[in-house]
Amino acid sequence: KQEVTQIPAALSVPEGENLVLNCSFTDSAIYNLQWFRQDPGKGLTSLLLIQSSQREQTSGRLNASLDKSSGRSTLYIAASQPGDSATYLCASGGADGLTFGKGTHLIIQP
């Protein structure tokens, strides 16, 4: 059974810093790795999807990488802004649904 772990559980950084969120998974035979953002009391917004054959994906200030051999994915956020404050979730899975980590609660200090 796939297990997904996210470190750190919480992170607070000043505005403008670059930061990295970490996600690890136990089963390297993953189908997809997807990163989401969740704002308080809201649903999930898909940020980036990395398919198993890919190594990274980029969208604006966000870059996600995938290393299946080590069971790790990272989400890099460049030039952080207060609006980036949210909980970031990574999830592994595919057509059978997703297994989620517990998330990283990110606060960007103005």
Place this chain on the structure above:
Amino acid sequence: SAVISQKPSRDICQRGTSLTIQCQVDSQVTMMFWYRQQPGQSLTLIATANQGSEATYESGFVIDKFPISRPNLTFSTLTVSNMSPEDSSIYLCSVVGKVGATEAFFGQGTRLTVV
């Protein structure tokens, strides 16, 4: 991406009653899922909603407690039956779109409080 509407967005219910949550998608999708997010926790998959047949439940979830319907490719319902305070959670509908697509999208969730 798919636009997903969930109703209700929140509700406060008495223990022992049932609540049905609706999920409507603006386009036909291949897969629909229901997740639960307990307070302070991450998301846990409840079941896959199968069109025209019984849902596929994950370990720890049963049809009598969480009956699911999916009459067509754009609509599904989740019922939380005989509720107790432990059922207080956010319930989220998720879809995967076209055949061959793999990206999952989520509705805004239903925040349920059982008193």
